[in-house]
Amino acid sequence: MSIRRKLLLALLGALLATGIAASGATWFAVRKEANDLFDYHLEQMALSLGDQPLAAPVDFLPPLGQDYAIQVWDASGMLAYYSRNGAPLPLRSAGFDTVSVGGEDWRVFTLQSPDRTIQVAAPVTLRSGRAAAMALRILVPILASIPLYGLLIWLIVGEGLRPLTVIAGAIRRRDPGTLQPLPQAGLPEEVAPMVSELNALLGRLREALERQKRFTADAAHELRSPLTALQVQLDMMARARSPEESRAALDALRSGMKRAGRLVEQMLTMARLEPRRELAPRACVQLEQIASEVVGGLEPLAEARRIELRLERLEPSAVQGDAQALHALVRNLLDNAIRYTPAGGVVRLSAFAEQGEALVIVEDSGPGIPAAERARVFDRFYRLPGSSAEGSGLGLAIVRQVADAHGAQVALDDGADGKGLRVTVRFKSST
Amino acid sequence: MRLLLVEDDVMIGAGVRAGLRQDGYVVDWVQDGTAAELALKTEPAYALVLLDLGLPGKDGFALLESLRRRGNRVPVLVITARDAVADRVRGLDLGADDYLVKPFELDELAARIRALVRRNAGRAQAVIEFGGFRVDPSTHKVSYLGREISVSGREFSLLQALLDRPGQTLSRAQLEERLYGWGEEVASNCIEVHIHNLRRKLGDRAIRTVRGVGYVIDEAEAPCRSVASSS
Numbered sequence: 001m002s003i004r005r006k007l008l009l010a011l012l013g014a015l016l017a018t019g020i021a022a023s024g025a026t027w028f029a030v031r032k033e034a035n036d037l038f039d040y041h042l043e044q045m046a047l048s049l050g051d052q053p054l055a056a057p058v059d060f061l062p063p064l065g066q067d068y069a070i071q072v073w074d075a076s077g078m079l080a081y082y083s084r085n086g087a088p089l090p091l092r093s094a095g096f097d098t099v100s101v102g103g104e105d106w107r108v109f110t111l112q113s114p115d116r117t118i119q120v121a122a123p124v125t126l127r128s129g130r131a132a133a134m135a136l137r138i139l140v141p142i143l144a145s146i147p148l149y150g151l152l153i154w155l156i157v158g159e160g161l162r163p164l165t166v167i168a169g170a171i172r173r174r175d176p177g178t179l180q181p182l183p184q185a186g187l188p189e190e191v192a193p194m195v196s197e198l199n200a201l202l203g204r205l206r207e208a209l210e211r212q213k214r215f216t217a218d219a220a221h222e223l224r225s226p227l228t229a230l231q232v233q234l235d236m237m238a239r240a241r242s243p244e245e246s247r248a249a250l251d252a253l254r255s256g257m258k259r260a261g262r263l264v265e266q267m268l269t270m271a272r273l274e275p276r277r278e279l280a281p282r283a284c285v286q287l288e289q290i291a292s293e294v295v296g297g298l299e300p301l302a303e304a305r306r307i308e309l310r311l312e313r314l315e316p317s318a319v320q321g322d323a324q325a326l327h328a329l330v331r332n333l334l335d336n337a338i339r340y341t342p343a344g345g346v347v348r349l350s351a352f353a354e355q356g357e358a359l360v361i362v363e364d365s366g367p368g369i370p371a372a373e374r375a376r377v378f379d380r381f382y383r384l385p386g387s388s389a390e391g392s393g394l395g396l397a398i399v400r401q402v403a404d405a406h407g408a409q410v411a412l413d414d415g416a417d418g419k420g421l422r423v424t425v426r427f428k429s430s431t
Numbered sequence: 432m433r434l435l436l437v438e439d440d441v442m443i444g445a446g447v448r449a450g451l452r453q454d455g456y457v458v459d460w461v462q463d464g465t466a467a468e469l470a471l472k473t474e475p476a477y478a479l480v481l482l483d484l485g486l487p488g489k490d491g492f493a494l495l496e497s498l499r500r501r502g503n504r505v506p507v508l509v510i511t512a513r514d515a516v517a518d519r520v521r522g523l524d525l526g527a528d529d530y531l532v533k534p535f536e537l538d539e540l541a542a543r544i545r546a547l548v549r550r551n552a553g554r555a556q557a558v559i560e561f562g563g564f565r566v567d568p569s570t571h572k573v574s575y576l577g578r579e580i581s582v583s584g585r586e587f588s589l590l591q592a593l594l595d596r597p598g599q600t601l602s603r604a605q606l607e608e609r610l611y612g613w614g615e616e617v618a619s620n621c622i623e624v625h626i627h628n629l630r631r632k633l634g635d636r637a638i639r640t641v642r643g644v645g646y647v648i649d650e651a652e653a654p655c656r657s658v659a660s661s662s
Binding site for chain 2: 235
């Protein structure tokens, strides 16, 4: 049911009830007053008759019509006079009384003097009719005004609710792609908080959608490079004129395939991390444990590239976080180090706690990252100029994203003797 | 024919270079905008530039812009992952001659390169006919005076260079520039050797030596016309 209809019915109902109560009260009050007044009349009339000598019938009395009846009884109890046609009223003791005669109620005043009894009476309907007329006179205008009030209420409530209609219209006309905030100017204070909350939600949605769109566009764009490489290598294979050429093309094709696969895998990792709020509930995670798991997984790669993997310092270091995301962080750091370090190099991994911080440090003997590039390497799909083709450009972006979600800092420095790269991730320790 | 390939992706660069070499092109490959700029300033002999837009150092658009501002009219074929219409329009407005979106096939790339080179030389036909020669760049088939001749890759390139601007005399150094890329060992008499071999296959009159200047292919005389009409 609409607010408008509900208000209309409630207000009109209240108005009607008030009207009925007022006219009811009036009816009661008027009837009582009329009763008192009529009784007074009856009494006065009886008293004035008592003063009259009653030898003869009371001709002097004015014609009373059907509104009043007068009866006079003599001392012997005979009805000496009565003014009314029809059955006489029964004799009553002195004072006021109501009697029923021939189906009609009469109000009777009986005055007793030593020689006679005088009764003056009037029909009850007369007086209650007056009271009803008075009450009606109050009720009628109220009833008559109900349609007017209804219209007024309808209009006023409608006007009051107009901001809601305006907002509904603004939402209806909305292009689902834009998610622009709703207009907030001139809103009544009851509606403003709702709209501002809605706008905040729209803002968050817009950001999320924007991020997602950018990511999809970037991803589609980035996938083109490995696809192009695959296409070119495939063409080369088709053109091969000797087994050697064919074998070389096949090798190139295979590494191109591996590269495309790795890019897709990294994109998936990134996409899973993307809505930061949805990281798994925080649990206590042992970084040193994750580090040794990651090392276990990457040892074959390191071996294939003749890179020495050294676990330098593995000590209990606990943080609050998402184990899977932290795993991705350490794996990407180590994977990068292994891939960018020339054969025969060394990659060192440490995880330990120190002064209220938990640290993960990966250090390699590779070419390092020039200071000028260090800010940009965290950008998605950014690759260092001249770096090998197989990097996805997402590794450090993933590292940064996980670190951000955990409130951790990532620092890039030169390696120990000014060569290579050292990546330090600092978490707030939870122990 | 010598091309400059500007591509930062190692796999794509290596593959494209290998493929175009098979087609008889000389390919110089650079991986960033700055190196490309340098190459274009110092090596005047490129028949065409293959330009990737997303480059480290100097961006492809910027490279193209400064190239045209210097008045360099070398044909530029943009190869890029950016396929938005706005990007294409911008590329073409900045002076690119053609636009190829990744991923592409080597054969299409080769066809577009041939078309651009041809257009740049002011020819509408794919097959070059001049001085009794009939040279098809897409199949590498050569015929002279109606007779099919088998030539090596270098010999084909040399003929193509001489026929690129018919009647133009090219010096030995100019021919070397067009025939050999960076890091290729060039013997001092290699052009003479190729000319010698060609003359052995074609006869002495096919390529004329201009004393102290270089070599030229002259417009054919009467017998050629008769050959052209009979074929």
